[in-house]
Amino acid sequence: MSELPLSTTADAALQAAPATKARGYWATVGRRILRDKVSMACAIVLLLIFVSAILAPWLGLEDPYKGSMIRRLRHIGTSGYPLGTDELGRDMLARLIYGGRLSLVIGILPVILAFCIGTSLGIIAGYVGGKLNTAIMRTVDVFYAFPSVLLAIAISGALGAGILNSIVALTIVFVPQITRVAESVTTGVRNMDFVEAARASGAGPLTIMRVHILGNVLGAIFVYATSLISVSMILAAGLSFLGLGTKPPEPEWGLMLNTLRTAIYVNPWVAALPGAMIFAVSICFNLLSDGLRSAMDIRN
């Protein structure tokens, strides 16, 4: 066996499949999610809720703080009050839309904060490994050992009531969960040959984490974090319900659910409305993250 008969580079020509237009990974993901009907429906619902919450003062709604003793607990469909009134006679439609502002912020902001902190911690723990990994992960496990509701209540209780404190509490609740996901995805990627190859080319750990690890783990963590938004909204609502988050008369879905609880036998439909909003937003975020997950699995 001294000579192999095949030519070396002449075969290059036959590899010349038509040049595909350069399309980035995220552009492809975007295109795929646009074709997913369920995800798009959820995205539209969320978009409507977001836009109306942002534009609330300009929608010509009733004053959400102005009550009236003579028109308490009107039913849904009462003229002038399309969604009825609450136990103090305030317009439910206005309160639900204004309430979205606060509810969405305390639903999403803790997740974004926890996403940033948890991803950094997880990638460092996963990539560096060894003692640093043990230190980070065991610390995280201590927090993880508590049920998240209990932990949120405990931290909120310790910090005192208030919106800012409940955001901090929820962030602390979510950091361990995201860190664990980030760490496990990173350990999976770290041992792959392309990371070895990057090390072999002389790149430092920070460059490798930024160029080679981050891009490959972000997707999975992002999907997980999206699913946490619904949990965060429910926990935030729970904190407000217990009086640890928002204070009356501020409109916020969890707090509204709490105060309308007394009216559940008088006017159950109106009392259930804030819960329905929380449910709608949560399920939309969940379905959207599911759609995102399948859109990002691009290899098929």
Place this chain on the structure above:
Amino acid sequence: MTTTEPIAMLEPVEDRGGVAQPLLQVNGLTKHFPVRGGLFAAKRTVRAVDNVSFSVAKGETVGIVGESGCGKSTTARLLMHLMPRDDGDIIYDGMTVGQSLSLRELRRGMQMVFQDSYASLNPRLTIEESIAFGPKVHGMADGAARALARELLGKVGLVPANFANRYPHEISGGQRQRVNIARALALSPRLVILDEAVSALDKSVEAQVLNLLADLKREFGLTYLFISHDLNVVRYISDRVLVMYLGEVVELGPVDQVWDSPGHPYTRALLAAMPSSDPDRRTEKPPISGDPPNPIDPPTGCRFHTRCPFAEPLCANATPKLTALDKMGHEAACYMAIPGSGHSRAPGEETA
């Protein structure tokens, strides 16, 4: 390529030792992995690479062969300084890493192509970005690095316009391995370690890539360390060959000498195990029986004595040293090759 301005390549690590200086000298390379047993189990170690020594001359291709798990890939990773070694010296062109040569310089001087062409490319980066990554790490500007990447794509036989912006999953295994070769070459290395680089490819693609490697060697003046379990391929591409068994070198020498007169029974068994295309010379009996022993607590003495048809009591006592068989650098670690060793088949003591 029809570029007007010349493509800049990274300056290769300077040739300091001259032609006589081996590009790579390895002395007593050792790596043991601790095995975690039960709580009260005794601590045990896998002797993945045990006291391996060899050298690679400039412009040479050295093949390393052996069964799976004999420490070939561990050796490659140790040479690349991708894992810390327990003992031994790795001398690159007369320089030791950490003394006269920085790790960063070594990374430019020595590159590696991995077996799994898919896993060794970042799925989120385009081919061009993957190749340009190394030069950028070493301070090349983005534009220049991309131009170099396209130039190298041409060199490995891929049309840059068609491939530069593709992702690894969009191209075939053979094409990906070409990309990996281009990525290794992007740092202007003088030594390229090919760790089973063609083993996962089908035969016709394998032949193309081997020819490509031969062309690139000529064009860039490369030195190869070619690791494979495929003896035909090793014979085709190598000048010298190293046979490993359970983490030790059992035989080394010029490829023709080793093939024509193997000095170690393990090498003989390996060569006999090669399927022959001649039906009259079909292999009737397995030349070697059983699996290699567990590398955790390997056999004492010569590690091959448990499977060797010529084993004698002395083989289990002490490890035979690599001994010269002729004056051409052919060495084997077997008592049958050591004059006066006490083995019944050993040649008589020479008095010269």
